[in-house]
Amino acid sequence: MATVAGTGGRDPDRRKALLDAADRVIRRDGPQVSMAAIAAEAGITKPILYRHFGDKSGLYQALADRHVRSVVNILRPKFAEAGADLRVRARATIEGYLGMISADLNLYRFLFHRAGAEDSRTHSHMAAIVRGLGEELGAVIAAGGTVADPVRAQILGHAFVGMVHTTGDWWLEHPEVPRPQLVDTLTDAVLATLSAM
Known part of the structure; x- marks a missing residue:
């Protein structure tokens, strides 16, 4: 074989x-x-x-790779859509991410909380995946001409990914906050930052 x-x-x-x-x-x-x-x-x-x-770490990492690949494949075209208004792209990306984590709450909590807390290799693996998303978003920001300096674009890519990820994590514990309000607030923060560049 x-x-x-x-x-x-x-x-x-x-x-x-x-x-x-x-x-x-x-x-x-x-x-x-x-x-x-x-x-x-x-x-x-x-x-x-x-x-x-x-081992258990290998199973955790295989699950993480499988689901993060799915997330990236769904979110990448939303933010990188050529010709679309920046607000529309940012809002669609944030809405898409929040929709996925809330729809698969048990799986999200397994990957981002349990697996990372139990296993240092999985924690490092998940951190590398989140960093990779930040790098990819930074490249999209630079390629779109919104931010000319590629270093600044990378900083912003990581900042936006971190902001949406941690705020989404908080929101899962506060279901009383309407998702549209969260999406609008995060979108406003992204747009305000980019417009100040």
Whole structure:
């Protein structure tokens, strides 16, 4: 059997099925779900689950990569849309992000709170993913001509990602705050900053 890059020779279809099982049980039972419950959902034992991912950290990172890739694929075109008004792009991006984290609350809390708190490698991995989003947004800001200095564009990209991420985290604990109000406030902050450049 040929080795598949990035999977340690494991069957990628089997890994996908195991990640699907992890998604199901986390969404259903919440972020504190046990590794034994994930294995049971997949119809295997915990050692076999770990064997497919190396260890618990490998499973966490595989889940993070899967879901962050989905987030990036949805948000990237919203902010980078050519010809669209900056306010429209910023608002669509923020709205899209908040919609995703609130729709998948258990999974979000599993990845950003539980997994990172339990495992230092996963914490570093998640931090690198967030940094990567900041770098990508900084490149979009620079390419759009809104901010001529690429260093300033990078600073702003990281600042905006951090602001939306941490404010979104706060908002999940304050469901009494209407999402449109949060989206408008964050959009105003982004636009006010960019217009001052």
